Amino acid sequence: MKIGLVVMDEDPADALKVARAADRAGVHSLWSIDYYNRSSLVRASAFAAVCERAIVGTSVTPLFARSPLALACAASDIQAIAGGRFVLGVGSSTRRMNQDWYGTALQHPGPQAKERIELIRRLIAHRGGPFEHDGRFDHVTIAHYERPDLPDSVPILAAGVGEHMVGVAGQCADGFVGHTIASADYLRDVARPLLAKGAEKANRDVSRLRMTTQIVASADDDPATARRDAAAQVGFYATPKGYDALFPDGRFSTERADARDAVRNGDVDGVVAAGEAMIQERAVYGTPDDVADQLRRYADVVDWALLYPPHYGVEPERVHANEMRLIEVASAWT
Template sequence: MTMKIGLVIMDEDPVDAVKVAKAADRAGVHSLWSIDYYNRSSLTRAASFAAVTENAIVGTSVTPLFARAPLALAAAAADIQAIAGGRFVLGVGSSTRRMNQDWYGTALQHPAPQVRERIELIRQLIAHRSGPFRFDGRFDSVAMAHYERAGLPTEIPIMAAGVGEHMVSAVGQCADGFVGHTIASADNLRDVSLPRLAAGAAKAGREVTDIRITTQIVAAASTDRAVARRDAAAQVGFYATPKGYDALFPDGQHAAERQASRDALARNDIDGIAAAGEAMVEDRAVYGTPEDIVEQLRRYADVVDWALLYPPTFGVDPDRVRANEHLLIEVAAAAAGGSA
């Protein structure tokens, strides 16, 4: 298997997350990723991972592009790259309109062009050395009479997430890499996302082969296969609820199960969500023993360059999340030729 295997570290407690990062780096895991949520800062956690590791790539999967001012995001990313000694990858995403409006107080009216422009602005902010800086775009404007950053990195790889046609095409036009959604099937990535990325790349005079293809994959490891399947199904069922992810279910695929999951979510019925997810879990997650997961990952091997194992947390006890992470370290380390 030539694709690289990374680990998304999901612990709510950042102290636990740092411990997992250190263990994964010692084991030889290829890459370590933080998430951003209302109770987690992807940038803070990525900085801590970078500080306690030596070899693994450190990335964010993903940082909301519009939750922070562009200058603040660029400054944080440059700091992390310096701490990481060049091992940092900034993964970004638009987030949903509701999250932008209700969580961040930001209007997101034209997501794809806003993402393209924001990525270009961040690149310019990071590349700048000294002297005045000015950017006047359709959505963003930044002006500084003095912007001195001679001692900081000038380049950071930027990967961007996408689900719908316009956003995936935008990623193909502007980003160094693509991040597939956590419950995108291998077939969806191959047959839907890659052609859209290629079309976007062509618009920008690029080749799709210039874009690193990654995806998060729900991954539940346990000696008890039934427990692993249930945890994976709950996460898949939960992520299947937003209508904004319809592109992951073309032609109305799993419409009944998705509606059942929405109804269960409205009742706060975790078991109901897991039950709905059971019908979708086979091709949208990997689960079982570490050996089972290695075998199931093969369906992604000709599609993605980096597979980012995403431990389920929805309805999962924190101790089981941590146990899963350590089993997934074995999977990722074995793929890298390391040892846990």
């Protein structure tokens, strides 16, 4: 298992400092996120420009916030900047985010995601001449298309939670990205079989697919502080009903409802209290040695573990300090 770091600083200048430090330390991979206040693609291109060794990826870029052509062009450009070290991680995002943030309808997420991933791959591979795609969801017509000198392939990882989206990753992506609060048991016992089922449906070899996951990771010399920050993030991410598949048989339903109410009321302490019950199996936290020890439960489950620093209810200075400690964990991992 290789250990990467999701760089969470809100200030992109601070994020670049973290990326440089992680690359110098030998961290396997560096990842950006997309959110209402940051662009995963812009940040990934900046990481690629300042890093010499680390794989650079997006974890994840919303598939429907940008047009297929815009995504394909950006991914190809970043791959050129990175010299082949770029990985495009994509996901459908939640229905609320698509409708309220991006103004995009999410009607049939599985088929819609599959078509778009395949279309992005075709656009990146196309060297020149007319291009046309008339699909169920996407329509692209380009009379003259020339990109002969840019990379013609980019690995694409697809995020998913439920049966349909994990299956899509198996059918058409180069690998899978587990959700930030997916437990090791869920990844092993639910996601892996669904990924294999999707691969079989498309006559693909599942052993060739990369299994990755984000993991809430909080390292501090004070274990209580690390635990509190991890609980805040787990509690916050447990709130969407779209993530019910991560909690089979109604597991933690009371805590999730409490967290939902607390988020609605701006009660960070309430979110922390709700998250406390879930963190033992859905986060790694404590001293750097504690984090490294807890990571071992994922070692036989995923190929790449992406450490995700908590940011909900966490001061920017603590986010940054946590990242520097996680660089120690990632660079020392064997």
